Amino acid sequence: MGSTLILVLVVIAGFSFDFTNGFHDTANAMATSIATGALKPKVAVILSAVLNFAGAFISISVAATIAKGIVSPKVLVGGDGLELVLAALIGAMTWNLITWYFTIPSSSSHALIGGVIGATIVATASGEVNWHNLVQSVIVPAVLSPFICAGVAALGTYMAYRLIRRLGQKEARTGYRYGQICSASLVSLAHGTNDAQKTMGVISLALIAHGDISAVNFSVPFWVKLGCALSIALGTASGGWRIINTMGNRITNVESPQGFSAESSSAAVILASSYYGYPLSTTQVVSGGVLGAGLGKKIDSVHWNVIGQMLAAWVLTMPGAAVLGGVAWAIADIFGAHANVGAIVICVLAAGGAFGLWTLAQRNKITPDDLDRTKVSVVEEAELAGVPAALAEA
Amino acid sequence: MLILATPYINWSALWKIIVASLVAGAGVVVVFGFLLLGVKIANNAKGGGREWAGYALSGVCGFICLAIVAAGIYAILNKPVSKKPAPKKTAAALIAPSYKSTA
Numbered sequence: 001m002g003s004t005l006i007l008v009l010v011v012i013a014g015f016s017f018d019f020t021n022g023f024h025d026t027a028n029a030m031a032t033s034i035a036t037g038a039l040k041p042k043v044a045v046i047l048s049a050v051l052n053f054a055g056a057f058i059s060i061s062v063a064a065t066i067a068k069g070i071v072s073p074k075v076l077v078g079g080d081g082l083e084l085v086l087a088a089l090i091g092a093m094t095w096n097l098i099t100w101y102f103t104i105p106s107s108s109s110h111a112l113i114g115g116v117i118g119a120t121i122v123a124t125a126s127g128e129v130n131w132h133n134l135v136q137s138v139i140v141p142a143v144l145s146p147f148i149c150a151g152v153a154a155l156g157t158y159m160a161y162r163l164i165r166r167l168g169q170k171e172a173r174t175g176y177r178y179g180q181i182c183s184a185s186l187v188s189l190a191h192g193t194n195d196a197q198k199t200m201g202v203i204s205l206a207l208i209a210h211g212d213i214s215a216v217n218f219s220v221p222f223w224v225k226l227g228c229a230l231s232i233a234l235g236t237a238s239g240g241w242r243i244i245n246t247m248g249n250r251i252t253n254v255e256s257p258q259g260f261s262a263e264s265s266s267a268a269v270i271l272a273s274s275y276y277g278y279p280l281s282t283t284q285v286v287s288g289g290v291l292g293a294g295l296g297k298k299i300d301s302v303h304w305n306v307i308g309q310m311l312a313a314w315v316l317t318m319p320g321a322a323v324l325g326g327v328a329w330a331i332a333d334i335f336g337a338h339a340n341v342g343a344i345v346i347c348v349l350a351a352g353g354a355f356g357l358w359t360l361a362q363r364n365k366i367t368p369d370d371l372d373r374t375k376v377s378v379v380e381e382a383e384l385a386g387v388p389a390a391l392a393e394a
Numbered sequence: 395m396l397i398l399a400t401p402y403i404n405w406s407a408l409w410k411i412i413v414a415s416l417v418a419g420a421g422v423v424v425v426f427g428f429l430l431l432g433v434k435i436a437n438n439a440k441g442g443g444r445e446w447a448g449y450a451l452s453g454v455c456g457f458i459c460l461a462i463v464a465a466g467i468y469a470i471l472n473k474p475v476s477k478k479p480a481p482k483k484t485a486a487a488l489i490a491p492s493y494k495s496t497a
Binding site: 058132135140144148152155157159160163164166167168171172176179186193260264265266267268269272273274276 | 402407424426
Protein backbone atom coordinates (compact mmCIF):
# COMPACT_ATOMS: atom_id res chain seq x y z
CA MET A 1 0.00 0.00 0.00
CA GLY A 2 1.35 3.40 -0.93
CA SER A 3 0.65 6.55 1.02
CA THR A 4 -2.45 8.65 0.68
CA LEU A 5 -0.34 11.71 -0.16
CA ILE A 6 1.02 9.97 -3.23
CA LEU A 7 -2.46 8.85 -4.21
CA VAL A 8 -3.59 12.48 -4.12
CA LEU A 9 -0.59 13.49 -6.26
CA VAL A 10 -1.44 10.70 -8.72
CA VAL A 11 -5.01 11.95 -9.04
CA ILE A 12 -3.80 15.53 -9.59
CA ALA A 13 -1.23 14.33 -12.15
CA GLY A 14 -3.92 12.21 -13.83
CA PHE A 15 -6.29 15.13 -14.21
CA SER A 16 -3.42 17.34 -15.40
CA PHE A 17 -2.47 14.76 -18.00
CA ASP A 18 -6.09 14.65 -19.13
CA PHE A 19 -6.02 18.43 -19.46
CA THR A 20 -2.94 18.25 -21.71
CA ASN A 21 -4.63 15.43 -23.61
CA GLY A 22 -7.61 17.73 -24.17
CA PHE A 23 -5.74 20.67 -25.65
CA HIS A 24 -3.34 18.43 -27.53
CA ASP A 25 -6.21 16.68 -29.27
CA THR A 26 -8.69 19.50 -29.91
CA ALA A 27 -7.04 19.71 -33.29
CA ASN A 28 -8.14 16.19 -34.19
CA ALA A 29 -11.78 17.08 -34.31
CA MET A 30 -11.77 20.77 -35.02
CA ALA A 31 -8.66 21.79 -36.98
CA THR A 32 -10.17 21.17 -40.39
CA SER A 33 -13.47 22.86 -39.48
CA ILE A 34 -11.53 25.91 -38.31
CA ALA A 35 -9.26 25.90 -41.37
CA THR A 36 -12.16 25.92 -43.81
CA GLY A 37 -14.09 28.57 -41.89
CA ALA A 38 -16.95 26.20 -41.05
CA LEU A 39 -16.69 27.28 -37.42
CA LYS A 40 -15.13 30.15 -35.51
CA PRO A 41 -12.10 28.87 -33.58
CA LYS A 42 -13.58 29.52 -30.12
CA VAL A 43 -16.99 28.10 -31.03
CA ALA A 44 -15.29 25.00 -32.40
CA VAL A 45 -13.28 24.26 -29.27
CA ILE A 46 -16.26 24.83 -26.96
CA LEU A 47 -18.42 22.50 -29.05
CA SER A 48 -15.63 19.94 -28.96
CA ALA A 49 -15.26 20.33 -25.18
CA VAL A 50 -18.94 19.70 -24.55
CA LEU A 51 -18.89 16.59 -26.74
CA ASN A 52 -15.69 15.31 -25.11
CA PHE A 53 -17.36 15.71 -21.73
CA ALA A 54 -20.39 13.77 -22.90
CA GLY A 55 -18.25 11.11 -24.54
CA ALA A 56 -16.21 10.58 -21.37
CA PHE A 57 -19.30 9.28 -19.60
CA ILE A 58 -20.49 6.85 -22.20
CA SER A 59 -18.43 3.67 -21.97
CA ILE A 60 -15.59 2.07 -20.03
CA SER A 61 -14.20 -0.63 -22.26
CA VAL A 62 -11.00 1.20 -23.25
CA ALA A 63 -10.20 2.00 -19.64
CA ALA A 64 -10.35 -1.69 -18.88
CA THR A 65 -8.05 -2.58 -21.78
CA ILE A 66 -5.29 -0.13 -20.81
CA ALA A 67 -5.35 -1.08 -17.17
CA LYS A 68 -5.48 -4.82 -17.63
CA GLY A 69 -3.64 -5.55 -20.78
CA ILE A 70 -0.13 -4.20 -20.77
CA VAL A 71 1.42 -4.08 -17.33
CA SER A 72 1.11 -6.93 -14.88
CA PRO A 73 -1.33 -6.04 -12.09
CA LYS A 74 1.00 -7.57 -9.53
CA VAL A 75 3.57 -4.81 -10.13
CA LEU A 76 0.93 -2.18 -9.55
CA VAL A 77 -0.54 -3.61 -6.39
CA GLY A 78 2.96 -4.11 -5.00
CA GLY A 79 4.59 -1.64 -2.61
CA ASP A 80 5.73 0.78 -5.33
CA GLY A 81 2.56 0.75 -7.43
CA LEU A 82 1.50 4.32 -6.72
CA GLU A 83 4.91 5.87 -7.35
CA LEU A 84 5.06 3.92 -10.57
CA VAL A 85 1.74 5.28 -11.81
CA LEU A 86 2.81 8.80 -10.79
CA ALA A 87 6.10 8.53 -12.69
CA ALA A 88 4.20 7.19 -15.72
CA LEU A 89 1.76 10.11 -15.73
CA ILE A 90 4.52 12.66 -15.34
CA GLY A 91 6.45 11.13 -18.23
CA ALA A 92 3.38 11.16 -20.47
CA MET A 93 2.36 14.68 -19.56
CA THR A 94 5.86 16.07 -20.10
CA TRP A 95 6.09 14.39 -23.50
CA ASN A 96 2.71 15.89 -24.44
CA LEU A 97 3.94 19.35 -23.52
CA ILE A 98 7.19 18.93 -25.45
CA THR A 99 5.38 17.89 -28.64
CA TRP A 100 2.86 20.71 -28.10
CA TYR A 101 5.74 23.17 -27.89
CA PHE A 102 7.06 21.86 -31.20
CA THR A 103 3.50 22.07 -32.63
CA ILE A 104 3.43 18.37 -33.51
CA PRO A 105 0.17 16.41 -33.24
CA SER A 106 1.46 13.32 -31.45
CA SER A 107 -0.58 10.64 -29.74
CA SER A 108 -1.49 11.26 -26.10
CA SER A 109 -2.51 7.62 -25.79
CA HIS A 110 0.91 6.41 -26.85
CA ALA A 111 2.53 8.88 -24.48
CA LEU A 112 0.51 7.41 -21.64
CA ILE A 113 1.28 3.83 -22.58
CA GLY A 114 4.96 4.73 -23.04
CA GLY A 115 5.07 6.38 -19.61
CA VAL A 116 3.59 3.29 -17.95
CA ILE A 117 6.01 0.98 -19.73
CA GLY A 118 9.09 3.13 -19.00
CA ALA A 119 8.32 3.44 -15.31
CA THR A 120 7.57 -0.28 -15.07
CA ILE A 121 10.79 -1.32 -16.79
CA VAL A 122 12.96 0.91 -14.60
CA ALA A 123 11.08 -0.04 -11.45
CA THR A 124 11.00 -3.80 -11.89
CA ALA A 125 13.99 -4.36 -14.21
CA SER A 126 12.20 -7.46 -15.37
CA GLY A 127 9.65 -8.69 -17.82
CA GLU A 128 6.52 -7.33 -16.22
CA VAL A 129 5.39 -5.73 -19.46
CA ASN A 130 3.11 -7.82 -21.64
CA TRP A 131 4.86 -7.18 -24.96
CA HIS A 132 2.56 -9.45 -26.90
CA ASN A 133 -0.50 -7.49 -25.84
CA LEU A 134 1.35 -4.24 -26.48
CA VAL A 135 2.14 -5.19 -30.07
CA GLN A 136 -1.26 -6.72 -30.69
CA SER A 137 -3.55 -4.12 -29.23
CA VAL A 138 -1.46 -0.93 -29.51
CA ILE A 139 1.38 -1.01 -32.02
CA VAL A 140 -0.27 -2.92 -34.85
CA PRO A 141 -3.41 -0.74 -34.82
CA ALA A 142 -1.19 2.36 -34.54
CA VAL A 143 0.72 1.40 -37.67
CA LEU A 144 -2.31 0.32 -39.67
CA SER A 145 -4.93 2.90 -38.71
CA PRO A 146 -3.44 6.02 -40.36
CA PHE A 147 -3.05 4.12 -43.64
CA ILE A 148 -6.62 2.86 -43.54
CA CYS A 149 -7.93 6.32 -42.73
CA ALA A 150 -5.76 7.98 -45.38
CA GLY A 151 -7.06 5.53 -47.97
CA VAL A 152 -10.68 6.06 -47.03
CA ALA A 153 -10.29 9.85 -46.93
CA ALA A 154 -8.45 9.90 -50.27
CA LEU A 155 -11.23 7.89 -51.90
CA GLY A 156 -13.92 10.08 -50.33
CA THR A 157 -12.17 13.28 -51.40
CA TYR A 158 -11.55 12.03 -54.93
CA MET A 159 -15.22 11.17 -55.38
CA ALA A 160 -16.36 14.40 -53.73
CA TYR A 161 -14.34 16.45 -56.24
CA ARG A 162 -15.78 14.45 -59.12
CA LEU A 163 -19.25 15.32 -57.84
CA ILE A 164 -18.27 18.95 -57.36
CA ARG A 165 -17.77 19.31 -61.12
CA ARG A 166 -21.53 18.88 -61.44
CA LEU A 167 -22.34 20.66 -58.24
CA GLY A 168 -20.41 23.90 -58.68
CA GLN A 169 -17.62 25.15 -56.42
CA LYS A 170 -19.65 27.58 -54.38
CA GLU A 171 -22.49 25.22 -53.45
CA ALA A 172 -20.04 22.47 -52.62
CA ARG A 173 -17.86 24.58 -50.37
CA THR A 174 -20.81 26.02 -48.47
CA GLY A 175 -22.66 22.71 -48.24
CA TYR A 176 -19.73 20.64 -47.11
CA ARG A 177 -19.04 23.15 -44.34
CA TYR A 178 -22.31 22.11 -42.70
CA GLY A 179 -21.41 18.46 -43.11
CA GLN A 180 -18.04 19.14 -41.52
CA ILE A 181 -19.60 20.45 -38.32
CA CYS A 182 -21.49 17.18 -37.96
CA SER A 183 -18.57 14.86 -38.70
CA ALA A 184 -16.21 16.89 -36.48
CA SER A 185 -18.73 16.59 -33.66
CA LEU A 186 -18.76 12.84 -34.02
CA VAL A 187 -14.96 12.74 -33.84
CA SER A 188 -15.10 14.83 -30.64
CA LEU A 189 -17.60 12.46 -29.09
CA ALA A 190 -15.53 9.45 -30.06
CA HIS A 191 -12.43 11.15 -28.68
CA GLY A 192 -14.13 11.64 -25.34
CA THR A 193 -15.17 8.00 -25.18
CA ASN A 194 -11.63 6.82 -25.95
CA ASP A 195 -9.19 9.25 -24.42
CA ALA A 196 -10.81 10.34 -21.18
CA GLN A 197 -11.19 6.67 -20.39
CA LYS A 198 -7.51 5.99 -20.76
CA THR A 199 -6.82 8.35 -17.87
CA MET A 200 -9.70 6.82 -15.95
CA GLY A 201 -7.94 3.50 -16.44
CA VAL A 202 -4.70 4.88 -15.04
CA ILE A 203 -6.30 6.54 -12.02
CA SER A 204 -8.11 3.26 -11.41
CA LEU A 205 -4.71 1.56 -11.43
CA ALA A 206 -3.61 3.92 -8.68
CA LEU A 207 -6.73 3.17 -6.66
CA ILE A 208 -6.03 -0.54 -7.04
CA ALA A 209 -2.45 0.05 -5.89
CA HIS A 210 -3.70 1.97 -2.87
CA GLY A 211 -6.13 -0.81 -2.10
CA ASP A 212 -9.28 1.27 -2.56
CA ILE A 213 -10.76 -0.89 -5.30
CA SER A 214 -10.29 -4.53 -6.21
CA ALA A 215 -7.93 -5.52 -9.03
CA VAL A 216 -10.36 -8.17 -10.23
CA ASN A 217 -13.38 -6.91 -12.13
CA PHE A 218 -12.76 -3.31 -11.13
CA SER A 219 -15.13 -0.56 -12.07
CA VAL A 220 -14.27 3.12 -12.40
CA PRO A 221 -15.63 5.21 -9.47
CA PHE A 222 -17.98 8.05 -10.37
CA TRP A 223 -15.74 10.86 -9.09
CA VAL A 224 -12.92 9.60 -11.32
CA LYS A 225 -15.22 9.66 -14.33
CA LEU A 226 -16.43 13.16 -13.51
CA GLY A 227 -12.93 14.47 -12.84
CA CYS A 228 -11.55 13.03 -16.08
CA ALA A 229 -14.50 14.27 -18.10
CA LEU A 230 -14.10 17.79 -16.68
CA SER A 231 -10.32 17.84 -17.16
CA ILE A 232 -10.43 16.75 -20.78
CA ALA A 233 -13.28 19.17 -21.50
CA LEU A 234 -11.43 22.11 -19.92
CA GLY A 235 -8.26 21.17 -21.76
CA THR A 236 -10.18 20.99 -25.02
CA ALA A 237 -11.88 24.33 -24.42
CA SER A 238 -8.54 26.01 -23.72
CA GLY A 239 -7.70 25.31 -27.36
CA GLY A 240 -4.41 23.87 -28.54
CA TRP A 241 -4.02 26.55 -31.21
CA ARG A 242 -0.46 25.54 -32.06
CA ILE A 243 -1.46 22.02 -33.01
CA ILE A 244 -4.71 23.13 -34.65
CA ASN A 245 -2.57 25.29 -36.95
CA THR A 246 -0.39 22.31 -37.90
CA MET A 247 -3.29 19.96 -38.49
CA GLY A 248 -5.52 22.44 -40.32
CA ASN A 249 -3.03 24.55 -42.25
CA ARG A 250 0.41 23.02 -42.41
CA ILE A 251 -0.24 19.44 -43.61
CA THR A 252 -2.18 20.61 -46.64
CA ASN A 253 -4.47 23.51 -47.52
CA VAL A 254 -7.79 21.98 -46.46
CA GLU A 255 -10.98 22.90 -48.34
CA SER A 256 -14.39 22.06 -46.93
CA PRO A 257 -15.03 18.89 -49.03
CA GLN A 258 -11.61 17.64 -47.92
CA GLY A 259 -12.29 18.57 -44.31
CA PHE A 260 -15.56 16.69 -44.41
CA SER A 261 -13.94 13.69 -46.01
CA ALA A 262 -11.07 13.65 -43.50
CA GLU A 263 -13.36 13.94 -40.48
CA SER A 264 -15.92 11.40 -41.73
CA SER A 265 -13.20 8.88 -42.49
CA SER A 266 -11.61 9.47 -39.11
CA ALA A 267 -14.92 9.07 -37.30
CA ALA A 268 -15.62 5.86 -39.21
CA VAL A 269 -12.18 4.34 -38.52
CA ILE A 270 -12.16 5.38 -34.85
CA LEU A 271 -15.68 4.13 -34.17
CA ALA A 272 -15.31 0.89 -36.10
CA SER A 273 -12.03 0.14 -34.30
CA SER A 274 -13.22 1.07 -30.86
CA TYR A 275 -16.26 -1.12 -31.46
CA TYR A 276 -13.77 -3.98 -31.64
CA GLY A 277 -11.90 -2.80 -28.54
CA TYR A 278 -8.72 -1.28 -30.01
CA PRO A 279 -7.34 1.66 -28.01
CA LEU A 280 -6.66 3.63 -31.16
CA SER A 281 -4.78 6.91 -31.39
CA THR A 282 -7.26 9.53 -32.55
CA THR A 283 -4.39 11.85 -33.48
CA GLN A 284 -2.81 9.40 -35.88
CA VAL A 285 -6.11 8.49 -37.50
CA VAL A 286 -7.07 12.12 -38.09
CA SER A 287 -3.59 13.01 -39.37
CA GLY A 288 -3.95 10.11 -41.79
CA GLY A 289 -7.36 11.42 -42.77
CA VAL A 290 -6.08 14.93 -43.47
CA LEU A 291 -3.16 13.52 -45.46
CA GLY A 292 -5.55 11.31 -47.46
CA ALA A 293 -7.85 14.25 -48.11
CA GLY A 294 -4.88 16.17 -49.50
CA LEU A 295 -3.77 13.26 -51.68
CA GLY A 296 -7.32 12.65 -52.93
CA LYS A 297 -7.45 16.14 -54.40
CA LYS A 298 -3.93 16.67 -55.62
CA ILE A 299 -0.89 14.62 -54.74
CA ASP A 300 1.56 17.50 -54.57
CA SER A 301 -0.70 19.57 -52.29
CA VAL A 302 0.69 17.75 -49.25
CA HIS A 303 3.60 19.27 -47.33
CA TRP A 304 5.74 16.20 -46.90
CA ASN A 305 8.23 17.86 -44.57
CA VAL A 306 5.44 18.33 -42.02
CA ILE A 307 4.37 14.70 -42.49
CA GLY A 308 7.99 13.68 -41.93
CA GLN A 309 8.17 15.61 -38.65
CA MET A 310 4.92 14.01 -37.52
CA LEU A 311 6.08 10.50 -38.39
CA ALA A 312 9.29 11.07 -36.45
CA ALA A 313 7.29 12.28 -33.46
CA TRP A 314 4.97 9.26 -33.67
CA VAL A 315 7.85 6.79 -33.68
CA LEU A 316 9.54 8.65 -30.83
CA THR A 317 6.42 9.13 -28.70
CA MET A 318 6.29 5.77 -26.96
CA PRO A 319 10.05 5.48 -26.31
CA GLY A 320 10.29 9.20 -25.47
CA ALA A 321 7.50 9.07 -22.91
CA ALA A 322 8.96 5.78 -21.64
CA VAL A 323 12.33 7.44 -21.04
CA LEU A 324 10.70 10.38 -19.27
CA GLY A 325 8.57 8.01 -17.18
CA GLY A 326 11.67 5.96 -16.35
CA VAL A 327 13.65 9.07 -15.43
CA ALA A 328 10.81 10.30 -13.22
CA TRP A 329 10.83 6.95 -11.46
CA ALA A 330 14.60 6.97 -11.07
CA ILE A 331 14.57 10.48 -9.53
CA ALA A 332 11.83 9.50 -7.10
CA ASP A 333 13.74 6.34 -6.28
CA ILE A 334 16.79 8.33 -5.11
CA PHE A 335 14.84 9.20 -1.99
CA GLY A 336 14.38 5.49 -1.26
CA ALA A 337 12.27 4.95 1.82
CA HIS A 338 11.14 8.61 1.82
CA ALA A 339 8.69 7.91 -0.97
CA ASN A 340 6.57 10.97 -0.19
CA VAL A 341 9.54 13.28 -0.66
CA GLY A 342 10.48 11.59 -3.94
CA ALA A 343 6.92 11.95 -5.23
CA ILE A 344 6.77 15.63 -4.32
CA VAL A 345 10.16 16.27 -5.96
CA ILE A 346 9.15 14.76 -9.32
CA CYS A 347 5.84 16.63 -9.26
CA VAL A 348 7.63 19.93 -8.60
CA LEU A 349 10.14 19.20 -11.38
CA ALA A 350 7.31 18.36 -13.80
CA ALA A 351 5.40 21.52 -12.88
CA GLY A 352 8.57 23.56 -13.38
CA GLY A 353 9.17 21.95 -16.76
CA ALA A 354 5.57 22.60 -17.81
CA PHE A 355 5.85 26.26 -16.81
CA GLY A 356 9.13 26.58 -18.68
CA LEU A 357 7.67 25.16 -21.90
CA TRP A 358 4.60 27.36 -21.56
CA THR A 359 6.79 30.44 -21.14
CA LEU A 360 8.88 29.50 -24.17
CA ALA A 361 5.71 28.95 -26.20
CA GLN A 362 4.56 32.52 -25.51
CA ARG A 363 7.36 33.78 -27.75
CA ASN A 364 5.75 32.46 -30.92
CA LYS A 365 2.19 32.32 -29.73
CA ILE A 366 -0.67 31.41 -32.03
CA THR A 367 -4.02 32.96 -31.13
CA PRO A 368 -7.55 31.96 -32.19
CA ASP A 369 -7.79 35.21 -34.17
CA ASP A 370 -4.86 34.11 -36.33
CA LEU A 371 -6.79 30.99 -37.28
CA ASP A 372 -10.26 32.47 -37.79
CA ARG A 373 -11.28 32.01 -41.42
CA THR A 374 -15.03 32.37 -41.09
CA LYS A 375 -14.83 35.85 -42.59
CA VAL A 376 -13.07 34.55 -45.69
CA SER A 377 -15.74 34.21 -48.35
CA VAL A 378 -15.99 31.01 -50.33
CA VAL A 379 -14.77 32.84 -53.40
CA GLU A 380 -11.72 34.19 -51.64
CA GLU A 381 -11.11 30.75 -50.20
CA ALA A 382 -11.15 29.27 -53.65
CA GLU A 383 -8.73 31.91 -54.87
CA LEU A 384 -6.33 31.35 -52.02
CA ALA A 385 -3.61 29.18 -53.42
CA GLY A 386 -2.02 28.52 -50.07
CA VAL A 387 -2.04 29.44 -46.44
CA PRO A 388 -0.86 32.90 -45.33
CA ALA A 389 2.91 32.76 -45.07
CA ALA A 390 2.93 33.86 -41.42
CA LEU A 391 0.80 30.87 -40.40
CA ALA A 392 2.56 28.36 -42.59
CA GLU A 393 5.90 29.32 -41.08
CA ALA A 394 4.75 29.33 -37.46
CA MET B 395 7.10 -11.49 -41.14
CA LEU B 396 6.31 -12.47 -37.60
CA ILE B 397 4.02 -9.51 -37.17
CA LEU B 398 1.69 -10.77 -39.88
CA ALA B 399 1.10 -13.99 -38.00
CA THR B 400 -2.43 -14.37 -36.73
CA PRO B 401 -1.69 -13.87 -33.02
CA TYR B 402 -0.80 -10.23 -33.73
CA ILE B 403 -3.45 -9.27 -36.22
CA ASN B 404 -7.06 -10.23 -35.93
CA TRP B 405 -7.69 -10.34 -39.66
CA SER B 406 -11.43 -10.79 -39.46
CA ALA B 407 -11.74 -7.70 -37.25
CA LEU B 408 -9.36 -5.78 -39.49
CA TRP B 409 -11.41 -6.51 -42.60
CA LYS B 410 -14.60 -5.54 -40.83
CA ILE B 411 -13.01 -2.26 -39.75
CA ILE B 412 -11.79 -1.52 -43.29
CA VAL B 413 -15.15 -2.29 -44.89
CA ALA B 414 -17.11 -0.36 -42.25
CA SER B 415 -14.76 2.62 -42.63
CA LEU B 416 -15.07 2.62 -46.41
CA VAL B 417 -18.84 2.37 -46.36
CA ALA B 418 -19.36 4.93 -43.62
CA GLY B 419 -16.36 7.22 -44.23
CA ALA B 420 -16.09 7.52 -47.99
CA GLY B 421 -19.75 6.60 -48.49
CA VAL B 422 -21.09 9.44 -46.41
CA VAL B 423 -19.01 11.96 -48.37
CA VAL B 424 -20.57 10.79 -51.64
CA VAL B 425 -24.10 10.55 -50.24
CA PHE B 426 -23.77 14.03 -48.74
CA GLY B 427 -22.58 15.26 -52.15
CA PHE B 428 -25.74 13.88 -53.73
CA LEU B 429 -27.77 15.57 -51.00
CA LEU B 430 -26.24 18.91 -52.05
CA LEU B 431 -26.80 18.03 -55.69
CA GLY B 432 -30.48 17.34 -54.94
CA VAL B 433 -30.84 20.76 -53.35
CA LYS B 434 -29.19 22.38 -56.36
CA ILE B 435 -31.46 20.55 -58.81
CA ALA B 436 -34.51 21.60 -56.80
CA ASN B 437 -33.38 25.23 -56.62
CA ASN B 438 -32.65 25.44 -60.34
CA ALA B 439 -35.91 23.79 -61.38
CA LYS B 440 -38.86 26.08 -61.95
CA GLY B 441 -41.44 23.98 -60.10
CA GLY B 442 -42.79 20.71 -61.39
CA GLY B 443 -41.40 17.20 -61.31
CA ARG B 444 -37.76 18.19 -61.46
CA GLU B 445 -38.03 20.21 -58.27
CA TRP B 446 -39.67 17.32 -56.45
CA ALA B 447 -37.11 14.90 -57.79
CA GLY B 448 -34.37 17.13 -56.39
CA TYR B 449 -35.96 17.26 -52.97
CA ALA B 450 -36.59 13.51 -53.02
CA LEU B 451 -32.91 12.87 -53.80
CA SER B 452 -31.89 15.18 -50.95
CA GLY B 453 -34.36 13.56 -48.57
CA VAL B 454 -33.16 10.03 -49.29
CA CYS B 455 -29.52 11.07 -49.00
CA GLY B 456 -30.20 12.96 -45.78
CA PHE B 457 -31.83 9.86 -44.36
CA ILE B 458 -28.81 7.72 -45.29
CA CYS B 459 -26.44 10.26 -43.69
CA LEU B 460 -28.48 10.23 -40.49
CA ALA B 461 -28.49 6.42 -40.53
CA ILE B 462 -24.68 6.39 -40.78
CA VAL B 463 -24.41 8.84 -37.87
CA ALA B 464 -26.82 6.66 -35.88
CA ALA B 465 -24.65 3.63 -36.64
CA GLY B 466 -21.65 5.55 -35.31
CA ILE B 467 -23.42 6.44 -32.09
CA TYR B 468 -24.59 2.82 -31.80
CA ALA B 469 -20.96 1.74 -32.08
CA ILE B 470 -20.02 4.13 -29.24
CA LEU B 471 -22.78 2.85 -26.98
CA ASN B 472 -22.41 -0.86 -27.72
CA LYS B 473 -18.79 -1.84 -27.55
CA PRO B 474 -18.78 -5.63 -27.29
CA VAL B 475 -15.90 -5.56 -24.78
CA SER B 476 -17.84 -3.49 -22.30
CA LYS B 477 -20.42 -6.22 -21.75
CA LYS B 478 -19.96 -8.06 -18.49
CA PRO B 479 -19.09 -10.84 -18.20
CA ALA B 480 -17.15 -10.68 -21.45
CA PRO B 481 -18.28 -13.55 -23.66
CA LYS B 482 -15.44 -15.85 -24.61
CA LYS B 483 -14.52 -16.48 -28.23
CA THR B 484 -16.01 -13.23 -29.53
CA ALA B 485 -13.89 -11.00 -31.71
CA ALA B 486 -13.61 -8.61 -28.80
CA ALA B 487 -12.28 -11.27 -26.44
CA LEU B 488 -9.62 -12.14 -28.99
CA ILE B 489 -8.50 -8.55 -29.44
CA ALA B 490 -8.36 -7.53 -25.82
CA PRO B 491 -7.89 -10.59 -23.64
CA SER B 492 -7.51 -9.89 -19.96
CA TYR B 493 -3.98 -10.13 -18.66
CA LYS B 494 -4.61 -13.44 -16.93
CA SER B 495 -5.62 -15.27 -20.06
CA THR B 496 -2.37 -14.50 -21.85
CA ALA B 497 0.11 -14.47 -18.98
